[in-house]
Amino acid sequence: MKENIKKAQALLESARFVGVLTGAGISAESGIKTFRDAGGLWEDHSIDQVATPEGFARDPRLVWSFYNARRKAAQNARPNAAHSALARLEEGRRVAILTQNIDGLHQRAGSKNVVELHGSIWEVRCVGCGALTCRFAIELPILPHCENCGKLLRPHVVWFGEQLDPKVLDAAIGVVEECDLFLVIGTSAVVQPAASYPFLASRRGAPVIEVNKEKTPVTAIAAVSLLGLAGEILPQILPD
Numbered sequence: 001m002k003e004n005i006k007k008a009q010a011l012l013e014s015a016r017f018v019g020v021l022t023g024a025g026i027s028a029e030s031g032i033k034t035f036r037d038a039g040g041l042w043e044d045h046s047i048d049q050v051a052t053p054e055g056f057a058r059d060p061r062l063v064w065s066f067y068n069a070r071r072k073a074a075q076n077a078r079p080n081a082a083h084s085a086l087a088r089l090e091e092g093r094r095v096a097i098l099t100q101n102i103d104g105l106h107q108r109a110g111s112k113n114v115v116e117l118h119g120s121i122w123e124v125r126c127v128g129c130g131a132l133t134c135r136f137a138i139e140l141p142i143l144p145h146c147e148n149c150g151k152l153l154r155p156h157v158v159w160f161g162e163q164l165d166p167k168v169l170d171a172a173i174g175v176v177e178e179c180d181l182f183l184v185i186g187t188s189a190v191v192q193p194a195a196s197y198p199f200l201a202s203r204r205g206a207p208v209i210e211v212n213k214e215k216t217p218v219t220a221i222a223a224v225s226l227l228g229l230a231g232e233i234l235p236q237i238l239p240d
């Protein structure tokens, strides 16, 4: 591990533009549940019921209670040492964080350049007129409706089977194509298109550093793979 820490430090020291992909694992030490770990969200919720447009159409009340509980958890959470170390990385080099997380913790840690691939739990949009409202930490009444047109509001997140915002896709591809180092933190790397980004970066010659509690499909192509907790490893490898 010491060897790998040194290798990762050297790559980060010399990098001019670091692309970063984060997943639920980076927020785990802030007390936010991941999806596929033991005790994760997909253990007692069916993706179909709470993370697809069909599920929302079938039972919006169930979906709202799922997201209200997650909003409450995110509201009570604080950025952890991994988020703060990434925010410090922006001092002295270009950093772009492509996050699959919707909790907003990167921004609260001070990271400026964050692309929310799957949307934000802090935003809701109208299924009718599309009006977007930012409701920071307001406990939304179950089944909230649009003030403009009266239609149902939904979490402004990307569900399975939904397209990512084309502007977000463009921004993400730009980062993958231009970065000279790609950091992958706390993701099981199974959800597309996010999971393809480390492979695309590696194919263009940007070394990949993975920080994760377990091996993933990315481990095989990583220049350095550091197994362990993001909150412990990132402060060791990122420059002070």
Ligand code: BV8
Residues within 6 Å of the ligand: 022, 023, 024, 025, 026, 028, 029, 034, 035, 036, 037, 040, 051, 100, 101, 102, 118, 157, 158, 159, 160, 161, 162, 163, 164, 185, 186, 187, 188, 189, 190, 191, 192, 193, 211, 212, 213, 214, 216, 228, 229, 230, 231
């Ligand atoms: C789309 C909503 C076009 C917000 C989420 C190509 C091939 C195969 C399938 C597809 C494909 N293209 C599209 C699909 C279908 C689907 C998909 O990828 N399915 C997978 C499951 C096979 N993709 C889509 O539908 C996407 N849309 O591509 O549009 C299209 C449309 C129709 C048809 C075709 C194409 C939309 C995907 C977005 C889905 N929405 N979330 C929310 O509620 O949060 S995804 C959900 O999973 C979250 O966003 C989450 O972030 C994401 C990934 O999970 P992870 O973040 O990786 O979390 P996980 O728990 O899995 O892993 C955590 C990891 O951290 C673990 O490895 C653990 O060991 C580690 N860890 C834990 N603690 C720590 C730690 N590591 C370090 N330190 C710790 N302390």
Ligand code: ZN
Residues within 6 Å of the ligand: 126, 127, 128, 129, 130, 131, 146, 147, 148, 149, 150, 151
């Ligand atoms: Zn409306």
